[in-house]
Amino acid sequence: MWKWFHQLASPPHFYRISAILAPWLAVPGVILIAYAAWQGLFVVPMDYQQGDAFRIIYVHVPSAYLSMMAYMIMATSGAIGLIWRIKLSHAVAAAAAPIGAGFTFLALCTGSIWGKPMWGTWWEWGDPRMMSELILLFLYFGYMALRSAIDDTTKADKASAVLALVGIVNVVIVHFSVEWWSSLHQGQTVFKKGTMDADMRIPLLIMLLGFTLLFGAMLLRRIRTEVLFRERRTRWVREMILSPEGGA
Amino acid sequence: MKPRQQRMLAVGLAALGIAIAAGLTLRAFQDNMMFFVEVSDVVAGEYPKERNFRIGGLVVGGSMQRDEGSMDINFEVTDTACTIPVQYSGVLPDLFREGQGVVAHGRMGEDNVFQADKILAKHDEDYMAPEVADSLSKHQQDIQEAVVKGAAECRPNDS
Amino acid sequence: MGDYGAYVWSCYGLTLVIVVFLSWRARLRHKRVYRDIEVRLKALEDRE
Structure with missing residues (x-):
């Protein structure tokens, strides 16, 4: 297990393996998402209170979940990079940021579009759930800005890992905001006390799995680019690119 | 202590400090966080x-x-x-x-x-x-x- | 979809747009990084 892990963490090995692995995550991911979207849009019954607007849950909840999941991956791999000095883990952190920002933006937009007909407002300043999710978006932007502002990759890795660790506090707030304080946002349903009919819940779980797989593929792809860039002066990259059959 | 353990301790202490500071700040803002x-x-x-x-x-x-x-x-x-x-x-x-x-x-x-x-x-x-x-x-x-x-x-x- | 069709479809559409955009950007950046390295290595080789 450890041997396998160490091998995977070696850049040339990872570069080769990730290209093979990514489609094995992306294809099932897209199939599951397509199936769950079809279920969510046309098959699942509408909600007794919200009518068809409830169908937005199938894209809103997975994107909100990924917005936090990507952040936790970014922060923990940054911490691993700080402590164990594993080069690959900083590449993972750098790769997770833009994907996380994308899904945070998506969670905010779909939430807002859901909120307009249901709550009666696009956005409410001062609501803890909405504010903390917005801060999460700015944390991602700050993280990416900090990275691109520092030219020295090693320094950028360290500074951004510290920023990511500080920001974990906000992810905890996003998660518990609806429990700790009063909020316009409803409480948790998927893994908590709320109830949801099985024929509504199962497509949501499939959607969550599909999003996770797709996220994994996107992350692998980006780590691969990051590894290539970081290893640009090494022999294996030189040999791969100048080899007669070429790389990719 | 090995350098790696030192780094681990530093990261751990920093995380603990941030968590405590954040906890205190949240306590102070408790009322304002209510929608x-x-x-x-x-x-x-x-x-x-x-x-x-x-x-x-x-x-x-x-x-x-x-x-x-x-x-x-x-x-x-x-x-x-x-x-x-x-x-x-x-x-x-x-x-x-x-x-x-x-x-x-x-x-x-x-x-x-x-x-x-x-x-x-x-x-x-x-x-x-x-x-x-x-x-x-x-x-x-x-x-x-x-x-x-x-x-x-x-x-x-x-x- | 009743009265909420526009809201629901725009959410699903936006999801598609974001996923495609993220994938496209990633592909673009990979090509650019690869190309830059290739150009630099070829130039080095020519000089030798």
Whole structure:
């Protein structure tokens, strides 16, 4: 297990393996998402209170979940990079940021579009759930800005890992905001006390799995680019690119 | 201590420090993090007197009255312990229902009626098909009973 | 879809747009990084 892990963490090995692995995550991911979207849009019954607007849950909840999941991956791999000095883990952190920002933006937009007909407002300043999710978006932007502002990759890795660790506090707030304080946002349903009919819940779980797989593929792809860039002066990259059959 | 363990300790201590600082800050801002004030707190007089604020609760079943020919709406909001009458003029969100959650923005009037200038609907974490909801009407009854029971108990003029 | 069709479809559409955009950007950046390295290595080789 450890041997396998160490091998995977070696850049040339990872570069080769990730290209093979990514489609094995992306294809099932897209199939599951397509199936769950079809279920969510046309098959699942509408909600007794919200009518068809409830169908937005199938894209809103997975994107909100990924917005936090990507952040936790970014922060923990940054911490691993700080402590164990594993080069690959900083590449993972750098790769997770833009994907996380994308899904945070998506969670905010779909939430807002859901909120307009249901709550009666696009956005409410001062609501803890909405504010903390917005801060999460700015944390991602700050993280990416900090990275691109520092030219020295090693320094950028360290500074951004510290920023990511500080920001974990906000992810905890996003998660518990609806429990700790009063909020316009409803409480948790998927893994908590709320109830949801099985024929509504199962497509949501499939959607969550599909999003996770797709996220994994996107992350692998980006780590691969990051590894290539970081290893640009090494022999294996030189040999791969100048080899007669070429790389990719 | 090995350098790696030193780094681990440094990262751990920094994380602990941040967590404590964040915890203290959140404690200090506790009230400001609340999106709305509970009905019981309003009845007990614990609300900002000089500015507008939000109250949150459930709309009491059977309490809604619309004035013919105008946009004026009267209803009552309860947290199942206390009740506040609310007056509002305007369009209600689609999800506004008796027995369902609501957040009203406005201020407390002299006559102990909450004058709302904005009404938001708050839905709960239960999702089900209409047919299921009908057969599960016990669930609905429970809410209604709690709502009506709360409506009888305490009101702003009692205090 | 009743009255909420526009809201629902725009959410699903936006999801598609974001996923495609993220994938497209990633592919673009990979090509650019690869190309830059290739150009630099070829130039080095020519000089030798």
